Amino acid sequence: MTVVPSEGAAGSTTGEATFLRKRYESPSRRFARRLLSQKVATASGVILILVVLSAIFAPLLAPLDPNKTDLRNTLLPPGSADFLLGTDYLGRDVLSRLLFAGRVSLVAAVQAVSVGLILGVAPALVAGYVGRWWDWLLMRFTDALLAFPPLILAITVIGILGTGLTNAMIGVGIIFAPRFARITRSAVLSVREETFVEAAKSMGLSQPRIIWRHVLPHLLSPLVVTATVLAGMAMIIEAGLSFIGLGVQVPQASWGSMLSTAYRFIRVSPTLILWPGLAIMITVLSVNLLGDGIRDALGREVRDMSS
Amino acid sequence: MTVQDSATTALRVKELCVDVATPEGWATVVEDVSLAVDVGEIHGLVGESGSGKSLTAMAIMGLITHSQSARVTGGEVLLGDVDLLKLSNRDLRRHQGKDLAMVFQEPMTSLNPAFTVADQIGESIRYHLGASRKEARERSIELLEEVGIADARRRCNDYPHQFSGGMRQRVMLAVALACEPRLLIADEPTTALDVTVQAQMLELIRSLVERHGMAVIFITHDLGVIAEICDRTTVFYAGQVIESGLVGEVIKGPRHPYTEGLLRSVPADDDLPLWWIDGSPPLPGQVSSGCRFSPRCEYSKNECDTHAVPLRLSADGRAIRCALADDLSLNGRD
Amino acid sequence: MTQVLEVSEMSVSFPRRSGLLGKSQPLRVVENVSFEVGKGEVVALVGESGSGKSTIARAVLRLLPIDNGRITLADVDITTLSQRALRPHRRNAQLVFQDPYSSLDPSMTAIEIVEEPLRGFAMSREERLRSAQELLASVGLAGVEGRYPYEFSGGQRQRIAIARALAPRPALIICDEPVSALDLSTQNQIISLLDSLRQSLGVSYLFISHDLSVVRRIADRVLVMYAGEIVEEGPTERVFRDPVHPYTLALLSAVPAVVGDRSKHAKRIVLEGDLPVPGAPPPGCRFHTRCPFAMDVCRSEVPAWTEFDHGVSGRCHLHTSGSTLGFSGLTQFAEDAMASTDRDRGQTSI
Numbered sequence: 001m002t003v004v005p006s007e008g009a010a011g012s013t014t015g016e017a018t019f020l021r022k023r024y025e026s027p028s029r030r031f032a033r034r035l036l037s038q039k040v041a042t043a044s045g046v047i048l049i050l051v052v053l054s055a056i057f058a059p060l061l062a063p064l065d066p067n068k069t070d071l072r073n074t075l076l077p078p079g080s081a082d083f084l085l086g087t088d089y090l091g092r093d094v095l096s097r098l099l100f101a102g103r104v105s106l107v108a109a110v111q112a113v114s115v116g117l118i119l120g121v122a123p124a125l126v127a128g129y130v131g132r133w134w135d136w137l138l139m140r141f142t143d144a145l146l147a148f149p150p151l152i153l154a155i156t157v158i159g160i161l162g163t164g165l166t167n168a169m170i171g172v173g174i175i176f177a178p179r180f181a182r183i184t185r186s187a188v189l190s191v192r193e194e195t196f197v198e199a200a201k202s203m204g205l206s207q208p209r210i211i212w213r214h215v216l217p218h219l220l221s222p223l224v225v226t227a228t229v230l231a232g233m234a235m236i237i238e239a240g241l242s243f244i245g246l247g248v249q250v251p252q253a254s255w256g257s258m259l260s261t262a263y264r265f266i267r268v269s270p271t272l273i274l275w276p277g278l279a280i281m282i283t284v285l286s287v288n289l290l291g292d293g294i295r296d297a298l299g300r301e302v303r304d305m306s307s
Numbered sequence: 308m309t310v311q312d313s314a315t316t317a318l319r320v321k322e323l324c325v326d327v328a329t330p331e332g333w334a335t336v337v338e339d340v341s342l343a344v345d346v347g348e349i350h351g352l353v354g355e356s357g358s359g360k361s362l363t364a365m366a367i368m369g370l371i372t373h374s375q376s377a378r379v380t381g382g383e384v385l386l387g388d389v390d391l392l393k394l395s396n397r398d399l400r401r402h403q404g405k406d407l408a409m410v411f412q413e414p415m416t417s418l419n420p421a422f423t424v425a426d427q428i429g430e431s432i433r434y435h436l437g438a439s440r441k442e443a444r445e446r447s448i449e450l451l452e453e454v455g456i457a458d459a460r461r462r463c464n465d466y467p468h469q470f471s472g473g474m475r476q477r478v479m480l481a482v483a484l485a486c487e488p489r490l491l492i493a494d495e496p497t498t499a500l501d502v503t504v505q506a507q508m509l510e511l512i513r514s515l516v517e518r519h520g521m522a523v524i525f526i527t528h529d530l531g532v533i534a535e536i537c538d539r540t541t542v543f544y545a546g547q548v549i550e551s552g553l554v555g556e557v558i559k560g561p562r563h564p565y566t567e568g569l570l571r572s573v574p575a576d577d578d579l580p581l582w583w584i585d586g587s588p589p590l591p592g593q594v595s596s597g598c599r600f601s602p603r604c605e606y607s608k609n610e611c612d613t614h615a616v617p618l619r620l621s622a623d624g625r626a627i628r629c630a631l632a633d634d635l636s637l638n639g640r641d
Numbered sequence: 642m643t644q645v646l647e648v649s650e651m652s653v654s655f656p657r658r659s660g661l662l663g664k665s666q667p668l669r670v671v672e673n674v675s676f677e678v679g680k681g682e683v684v685a686l687v688g689e690s691g692s693g694k695s696t697i698a699r700a701v702l703r704l705l706p707i708d709n710g711r712i713t714l715a716d717v718d719i720t721t722l723s724q725r726a727l728r729p730h731r732r733n734a735q736l737v738f739q740d741p742y743s744s745l746d747p748s749m750t751a752i753e754i755v756e757e758p759l760r761g762f763a764m765s766r767e768e769r770l771r772s773a774q775e776l777l778a779s780v781g782l783a784g785v786e787g788r789y790p791y792e793f794s795g796g797q798r799q800r801i802a803i804a805r806a807l808a809p810r811p812a813l814i815i816c817d818e819p820v821s822a823l824d825l826s827t828q829n830q831i832i833s834l835l836d837s838l839r840q841s842l843g844v845s846y847l848f849i850s851h852d853l854s855v856v857r858r859i860a861d862r863v864l865v866m867y868a869g870e871i872v873e874e875g876p877t878e879r880v881f882r883d884p885v886h887p888y889t890l891a892l893l894s895a896v897p898a899v900v901g902d903r904s905k906h907a908k909r910i911v912l913e914g915d916l917p918v919p920g921a922p923p924p925g926c927r928f929h930t931r932c933p934f935a936m937d938v939c940r941s942e943v944p945a946w947t948e949f950d951h952g953v954s955g956r957c958h959l960h961t962s963g964s965t966l967g968f969s970g971l972t973q974f975a976e977d978a979m980a981s982t983d984r985d986r987g988q989t990s991i
Binding site for chain 2: 689690691794795796797824825826827828829830832833851852853854855857858891892895896897898899900901911912913915916
């Protein structure tokens with residue numbers, strides 16, 4: 001090829017080391033670097049990992065059997081001998097129950113979000129990209145689903161599938177699906193109008209390739225954020241379902257069910273309600289903050305505003 | 308900078324500094340910028356994108372005082388005797404839209420699609436001048452007529468999308484002129500327009516300045532526009548003022564190699580080969596300690612890279628930031 | 642093969658729905674346009690925004706449906722091919738867009754962007770990457786293959802876009818305002834790059850621009866569009882020297898000149914008003930509502946396409962209906978305007 005006017009490397013003033021790093025940094029490394037550079041997100045991630053680990057290793061960490069009743073030691077305050085966080089109305093150790101309940105609550109959140117993602121994203125991706133009557137149909141259907149109160153819908157699903165936490169969470173996942181669908185569709189609609197998608201079309205790329213390579217990566221960040229927000233919501237809905245007895249079954253505990261029983265003894269033992277409440281709050285908060293951090297780390301590059 | 312200690316100076320900017328946030332921290336992108344704009348004068352700020360001319364304008368307008376991505380780190384912006392940078396938000400708002408008005412590049416996005424143009428022109432008249440709804444409407448119609456919108460009485464009830472790009476920019480001018488501002492900042496107001504419409508707009512702006520006698524800061528990267536409409540010009544490079552003076556003098560006899568390069572880049576009618584300045588401007592935060600243009604300058608000598616070059620004032624009211632200015636004879640355009 | 646692209650009598654409409662239940666009323670934005678682009682030739686399409694230039698660019702690539710006409714790309718009639726059958730032919734014509742910020746996928750590196758159009762070819766991934774690297778080097782971007790678009794300046798991004806367009810070895814590149822978002826100095830670099838690529842690769846350009854000073858530098862031939870129609874056509878130098886259509890003259894005179902001396906400003910024709918609303922062109926000559934020379938005949942009769950002695954064609958009654966202000970009158974007017982200095986601003990509205 002011929003000699004062409006060179007613009008000179010814009011980064012000629014950049015050091016060789018940064019140059020090489022920039023040149024060879026893979027997308028996943030870049031994501032990790034940018035996520036770790038955010039203090040709040042990193043701290044939230046660490047907290048979340050601790051929560052998950054404590055749930056996984058609950059049998060090892062729990063000082064006592066979470067379901068063993070001890071009617072001589074009911075409603076003990078925190079700091080009592082052998083019971084660090086006290087006992088509940090049946091004399092069960094609150095700390096042990098809290099650790100085991102974490103397993104239930106976390107699994108519930110993951111189940112609900114996964115069901116929502118599977119049911120919501122794929123149809124919306126096609127609907128948003130193809131448009132026409134597909135789009136119309138999907139949107140009317142999601143509108144109908146969104147009009148349902150979440151708890152009522154979950155109760156309906158439990159009525160059909162039978163009680164049990166997994167069934168309840170499938171119900172919650174169905175409630176989440178339209179939210180994922182809406183986010184996906186609006187993101188697809190905006191990405192579809194981008195010039196680079198038109199460029200891909202004019203290059204003769206196939207539709208699946210365009211969706212996979214040029215549309216999907218740009219959905220990642222809104223979806224991750226939605227997923228984290230809904231994961232928090234799933235735990236709260238689970239708490240609500242357990243509260244009315246449709247979620248987890250006795251004597252098993254979830255944070256939600258602990259909250260509901262503690263509520264009855266709020267006058268006698270006010271700290272009892274604090275622990276599951278704190279657990280839910282800390283987990284939901286760190287999931288959300290981590291979600292924010294992931295969004296920023298995945299986010300499109302900020303355009304240079306100086307001009 | 309130009310010393311004009313008369314009452315005719317509408318705006319004086321002294322040693323303004325602005326930082327922007329980069330992934331590596333704050334970087335100075337406007338450094339020690341000083342300007343003076345007289346009443347009735349059109350002062351053109353010219354430079355490549357990223358040279359700091361728009362940020363300078365935004366700082367003057369008070370638009371970056373509370374931004375997370377940019378901050379003013381020093382200097383004064385004197386409108387009359389008032390230093391706008393020292394005002395509280397509340398006091399600043401009293402000036403914004405009244406004494407200070409701005410026209411942006413994008414005629415599509417700078418008007419609110421949900422309100423009629425009369426509402427948008429009348430808004431500041433009612434807010435700043437306390438006019439009644441009816442008075443504001445009448446004044447809006449006058450302003451629309453003044454900026455050359457035919458059938459203004461009927462069209463004032465239209466929404467922005469019912470106007471073409473050029474007409475929308477005229478509406479923007481009417482909004483800006485609503486409270487008879489002392490200073491109008493026009494940030495690339497014609498860049499997004501067709502040449503034919505640009506010609507209409509330039510003529511309109513010129514006549515409005517003659518009639519209202521306000522001071523205008525006109526930001527553009529097009530030297531043709533500068534030559535056509537401005538009285539005085541300040542050339543920006545990498546956040547610094549590198550040359551300023553009367554438009555005719557700067558174009559006929561540039562004293563900074565960058566200005567010469569910009570002039571040579573403008574296509575001429577003759578068949579000279581295309582000219583460009585090699586390389587690109589330094590990124591924010593990556594400027595060298597010496598002359599910032601030196602890496603791209605064909606006249607550069609060793610001394611240019613070692614010492615920072617001060618902006619020097621010459622006897623004829625020009626300002627130049629070039630260590631070699633006295634030894635170079637540069638070519639301009641007649 | 643001598644013609645890379647042949648378009649004959651093409652019209653394009655946009656669907657428009659009026660009211661909630663109203664019938665869809667098509668809005669014709671390009672009317673009966675014919676032109677061709679030869680091998681290695683640069684043809685410029687100029688006009689104001691809304692004149693239909695970009696619509697033509699997308700229509701000839703079949704990115705928009707056309708009402709009628711015929712499009713022949715590299716000797717293949719692509720007018721009626723299905724989108725699937727069209728895909729292998731798409732490589733023959735590539736697009737370079739105006740906005741170098743939105744035309745590159747921000748999630749891909751420079752080399753991935755240039756490699757992507759090579760996927761349809763029988764090449765290994767290694768070959769594709771090597772080829773992409775060579776292409777980037779050929780546009781002056783060696784050694785920065787792994788960077789993301791945001792790390793490049795506007796001019797460098799446009800170079801990436803050009804490399805991507807060159808990748809499938811197209812016969813034609815359609816450049817839609819490729820430099821109007823760039824600084825002047827960068828514009829000149831890109832124009833010069835495009836010109837040298839044409840000489841070395843023999844590729845043709847359909848060059849869409851509203852900036853005549855740019856067009857003059859690169860185009861062999863110019864087509865002037867007004868309100869969806871081609872109003873003038875001819876070799877660049879001749880059109881610039883002796884325009885046939887008053888609209889071309891107005892476009893030429895609207896470009897602000899860099900002159901130190903205000904009195905040397907050329908007298909200019911400032912067109913009043915705007916383009917007519919698309920789909921509802923005025924009767925007769927579409928330009929008569931803004932034309933400073935409009936006569937009665939212009940308001941009623943559509944001017945015929947006429948070829949003139951100096952190789953320029955156009956549609957304008959001034960030269961055909963025995964007006965005193967004929968072709969020579971038009972150029973005379975321009976010369977008078979240049980010479981006249983009765984107002985210091987040197988402008989006039991007529």
